[in-house]
Amino acid sequence: MSESPRDLIKETVGESEAWSMVAKDYNDMIHAFSAFHDYAISTAHVNDNDVVLDLACGSGGLTRMLHSKVRKVYSYDFSIGMIHIINSYIASEQAANIFPTVGDGENLIYKDRFFDKVFGMFGLMFFPDRIRGLLETVRVLKPGGTLILGVWCPVKELEMVNLLFRALNSVLPQIEIPEHVSSMDSEEVIRGELTGVGLKDIDIEKKTFNTMFHSLEDMFDSFINGAPPFVVIKNGMQSGEWKSVRDQCLAFIYGELETEDNVNLPMACLYVKGQKPEDNF
Numbered sequence: 001m002s003e004s005p006r007d008l009i010k011e012t013v014g015e016s017e018a019w020s021m022v023a024k025d026y027n028d029m030i031h032a033f034s035a036f037h038d039y040a041i042s043t044a045h046v047n048d049n050d051v052v053l054d055l056a057c058g059s060g061g062l063t064r065m066l067h068s069k070v071r072k073v074y075s076y077d078f079s080i081g082m083i084h085i086i087n088s089y090i091a092s093e094q095a096a097n098i099f100p101t102v103g104d105g106e107n108l109i110y111k112d113r114f115f116d117k118v119f120g121m122f123g124l125m126f127f128p129d130r131i132r133g134l135l136e137t138v139r140v141l142k143p144g145g146t147l148i149l150g151v152w153c154p155v156k157e158l159e160m161v162n163l164l165f166r167a168l169n170s171v172l173p174q175i176e177i178p179e180h181v182s183s184m185d186s187e188e189v190i191r192g193e194l195t196g197v198g199l200k201d202i203d204i205e206k207k208t209f210n211t212m213f214h215s216l217e218d219m220f221d222s223f224i225n226g227a228p229p230f231v232v233i234k235n236g237m238q239s240g241e242w243k244s245v246r247d248q249c250l251a252f253i254y255g256e257l258e259t260e261d262n263v264n265l266p267m268a269c270l271y272v273k274g275q276k277p278e279d280n281f
């Protein structure tokens, strides 16, 4: 097991297998993030004629909220486990306007100038070569089309993630508390990268919403099992050892929150919008 959480984040979030391993648990907690997806849709001003890409779509939290509001949603992720969950949703809901594909976001399969809007919620920020991912989004956007990204703020502004890391660190001091979940969490970096790939009218808005869980245990187990870096920490231990760590972490978190039910912790994210110029490309 790697000892540094910053390494763990980097090591795991760029691996499709790591995301497939957590896909079911990720999907089980996706409801806790619905406010983030809801706001992305409202700030994008979608219309029922839009053809949109949900890039690094995960298990489809955004896709599911979006598809009834637009003409077509193409859902794209390099994790087979995540796309499998979207396929199950399509079958059960007969959602005929969702088109899922397994693929690397740095090499999109779509033709040039295909989408009215591209959403990249909490996914593109993890690409090993973000600029390549951004260039691909620009290529597939129609002139005048809009890119909408969701990017997590630094860890000190992500109360849930910060608390989980602090709890783990209190029990396992070798687990350091990272400052960032990605290096894309400042306005300066974002503006530089988006203007660098030719997008204009860059708009960055910070919003904070609560993640909502029924109980402290629900929050702890959901996030530990649904996020690749935490799963790696857990899987690096014997079950008895993990049980003891879990009990101590829960006691730490209870000591901080003084509640066991309805745990609502704020997480801050940057909503980023950029437009592909009408007359380029």
Ligand SMILES: C[S@@+](CC[C@H](N)C(=O)[O-])C[C@H]1O[C@@H](n2cnc3c(N)ncnc32)[C@H](O)[C@@H]1O
Residues within 6 Å of the ligand: 013, 014, 016, 019, 020, 030, 055, 056, 057, 058, 059, 060, 061, 062, 076, 077, 078, 079, 082, 103, 104, 105, 106, 120, 121, 122, 123, 124, 126, 127, 128
């Ligand atoms: C934190 S999840 C976000 C999922 C979803 N967008 C959401 O808002 O719930 C990150 C997702 O990015 C995907 N991902 C990471 N790197 C990728 C890449 N290079 N190409 C395609 N998908 C990628 C992962 O498989 C995972 O499903």
